[in-house]
Amino acid sequence: MIEMHDVWKTYADGTEALRGISIKVNPGDFVYVVGPSGAGKSTFMKLMYREERPTKGQIFVNGFNLERLKQRKIPYVRRNIGVIFQDYRLLPKLTVFENVAFAMEVIETPKRTIKRRVMEVLDLVKLKEKAGSLPTQLSGGEQQRVAIARAIVNNPAVIIADEPTGNLDPETSWGIMKLLEEINLRGATIVMATHNKEIVNTMRKRVIAIENGRIARDEQRGEYGYED
Ligand code: ADP
Numbered sequence: 046m047i048e049m050h051d052v053w054k055t056y057a058d059g060t061e062a063l064r065g066i067s068i069k070v071n072p073g074d075f076v077y078v079v080g081p082s083g084a085g086k087s088t089f090m091k092l093m094y095r096e097e098r099p100t101k102g103q104i105f106v107n108g109f110n111l112e113r114l115k116q117r118k119i120p121y122v123r124r125n126i127g128v129i130f131q132d133y134r135l136l137p138k139l140t141v142f143e144n145v146a147f148a149m150e151v152i153e154t155p156k157r158t159i160k161r162r163v164m165e166v167l168d169l170v171k172l173k174e175k176a177g178s179l180p181t182q183l184s185g186g187e188q189q190r191v192a193i194a195r196a197i198v199n200n201p202a203v204i205i206a207d208e209p210t211g212n213l214d215p216e217t218s219w220g221i222m223k224l225l226e227e228i229n230l231r232g233a234t235i236v237m238a239t240h241n242k243e244i245v246n247t248m249r250k251r252v253i254a255i256e257n258g259r260i261a262r263d264e265q266r267g268e269y270g271y272e273d
């Protein structure tokens with residue numbers, strides 16, 4: 046599902062963010078990515094959704110070699126990866142419905158299909174009643190649920206979540222966590238970077254720890270392992 050073979054990333058200013066990462070994530074896995082600030086977690090995530098390119102090494106997602114991808118295949122690969130950010134990144138002038146629909150419009154889905162599917166995912170994230178609201182009219186937790194709806198609307202095989210609970214209080218974070226767990230149980234592979242020690246230590250899923258651009262731990266029922 047996701048594989049990295051000896052992946053290195055050096056930014057233009059010379060910062061070595063990743064230094065020889067090799068991992069394999071299987072279909073249906075739920076993986077936490079932990080580590081100190083500046084360790085390379087975001088870079089690791091960005092490489093998977095092709096926001097950044099590696100300096101060296103190979104990355105495979107959903108069977109595609111991201112480093113040998115023809116330009117015209119990129120939208121197809123992106124459609125099969127849902128991305129969730131700490132700061133939600135909703136379009137502020139669009140309603141909840143429109144924010145979610147947008148992800149389907151860009152791949153030219155028929156209007157009727159869009160309507161049905163958007164309401165289906167808004168129902169899943171319990172926001173059907175807010176379909177006509179603007180993002181500013183929602184709480185942080187609700188905005189993140191819209192972002193999750195947007196991420197899953199095209200039924201991607203892989204969900205990449207970079208600190209999705211980073212701006213949320215503990216109760217709201219648990220709500221988001223339960224939602225991601227449900228999405229995982231419905232078949233999506235989820236890779237989630239987090240600083241939420243309580244969540245990682247309660248859920249006991251696979252934990253990949255990155256320190257100094259290298260894999261420091263990779264455990265099937267891992268723990269957070271840091272004091273922050
Ligand atoms: P984390 O998500 O674990 O905090 P990052 O992947 O964001 O780590 O950053 C890893 C290292 O790469 C840090 O030293 C950071 O300052 C650096 N870095 C991140 N993005 C860039 C960039 N665009 N240009 C230069 N250095 C960067």
Ligand code: ADP
Binds near residue numbers: 215216217218219
């Ligand atoms: P909701 O109010 O929508 O149920 P909550 O955030 O209260 O959302 O809880 C969502 C789920 O997470 C519930 O099943 C709850 O039992 C669980 N949960 C909430 N807080 C914790 C916690 N600290 N540790 C473990 N599970 C929790």
